[in-house]
Amino acid sequence: MTVEQSIVEEIKNADKIVITSHRSADGDSIGSSVAMMKFIETLGKKAQICHPDPCPDYLKWATNEISIFDFETAPDLVTNYLIESDLIFCLDYNGANRLGNEMGQVLENSSGKKVMIDHHPFPQDFVDIAISEPTVCSTCELIYELIDKSGNKNRLNQEIATPIYLGLMTDTGSFRFSNVKARTHEILSDLLNTGMNHTKVHENTFDNNRIDRLKLRGYATSEKLELIDGYPVAIMALSESDLNKFNYIKGDTEGLVNIALSVEGVKAAIFMAEKDNAVKLSFRSKDDIAVNVIASENFEGGGHTNAAGGISFESLEVTIAKVKSLIPKYFNPA
Numbered sequence: 655m656t657v658e659q660s661i662v663e664e665i666k667n668a669d670k671i672v673i674t675s676h677r678s679a680d681g682d683s684i685g686s687s688v689a690m691m692k693f694i695e696t697l698g699k700k701a702q703i704c705h706p707d708p709c710p711d712y713l714k715w716a717t718n719e720i721s722i723f724d725f726e727t728a729p730d731l732v733t734n735y736l737i738e739s740d741l742i743f744c745l746d747y748n749g750a751n752r753l754g755n756e757m758g759q760v761l762e763n764s765s766g767k768k769v770m771i772d773h774h775p776f777p778q779d780f781v782d783i784a785i786s787e788p789t790v791c792s793t794c795e796l797i798y799e800l801i802d803k804s805g806n807k808n809r810l811n812q813e814i815a816t817p818i819y820l821g822l823m824t825d826t827g828s829f830r831f832s833n834v835k836a837r838t839h840e841i842l843s844d845l846l847n848t849g850m851n852h853t854k855v856h857e858n859t860f861d862n863n864r865i866d867r868l869k870l871r872g873y874a875t876s877e878k879l880e881l882i883d884g885y886p887v888a889i890m891a892l893s894e895s896d897l898n899k900f901n902y903i904k905g906d907t908e909g910l911v912n913i914a915l916s917v918e919g920v921k922a923a924i925f926m927a928e929k930d931n932a933v934k935l936s937f938r939s940k941d942d943i944a945v946n947v948i949a950s951e952n953f954e955g956g957g958h959t960n961a962a963g964g965i966s967f968e969s970l971e972v973t974i975a976k977v978k979s980l981i982p983k984y985f986n987p988a
Contacts, residue, residue: 680908
């Protein structure tokens with residue numbers, strides 16, 4: 655029996671199933687959670703999605719008519735679901751700390767069997783069953799493979815295909831990053847053959863900008879983009895007052911780091927945003943420049959070679975200075 659088949663058997667034998675994913679939801683975490691829930695329903699079972707914090711506005715279209723509980727809003731409710739569950743899916747993360755300290759502790763204390771499906775490197779040992787494949791482009795790709803390799807490809811439908819497409823699309827930069835392989839396009843073909851509307855996925859995700867969001871992005875690009883002299887590195891930093899000036903809501907800064915990376919000659923970009931007494935950092939790079947190293951060694955983060963994240967609990971000014979001081983250590987001169 656393959657690991658995919660054993661997971662399907664666990665689903666069939668479970669009574670209370672919970673689906674979790676990491677803080678600060680993105681297209682892959684939302685997509686994999688919804689796709690897994692919809693697949694579980696085709697097996698005659700029900701599952702409850704419980705995330706650490708609310709879904710950002712730009713992805714809410716993907717959760718229409720789906721009840722997602724989050725720990726930030728309803729900690730007692732989410733805690734009860736986790737404690738009472740007999741099967742917990744851990745999607746798009748590979749360490750309980752990615753749920754936040756409190757929800758992560760609840761997860762570890764739960765007696766439910768835990769199944770991790772993830773594509774990030776260096777997984778922690780906190781689950782009973784694991785599919786960990788850092789070479790694939792997204793967790794949504796692994797959800798497709800779970801369905802396919804367990805002999806359930808006939809269950810693939812539009813309700814499953816649409817969120818899988820969302821995760822593939824967002825984690826590959828609309829299919830332009832180097833993590834796209836021939837297999838990615840083979841999967842896309844199967845998704846499109848369900849009759850799903852891929853144009854709507856792009857429009858719903860990228861073409862629903864609030865005016866304030868566009869103004870924030872313009873301000874960040876025109877006023878806060880800085881090229882590091884002598885290095886193929888761009889940085890961009892927004893203070894909390896900057897965000898408030900443009901009525902920031904979660905998701906508004908999504909993709910800004912890629913704008914910095916798109917500058918001619920730039921091989922690595924670092925975006926910083928100050929919010930709630932912390933600075934969140936996003937790292938992106940091209941070719942074989944490993945930004946997950948600087949994230950993990952200096953900013954309590956990690957991720958992939960070309961895409962990583964981190965956090966700083968120092969001021970924005972101190973964080974910017976620290977980032978600049980580290981550039982000669984981690985990046986070659988232009």
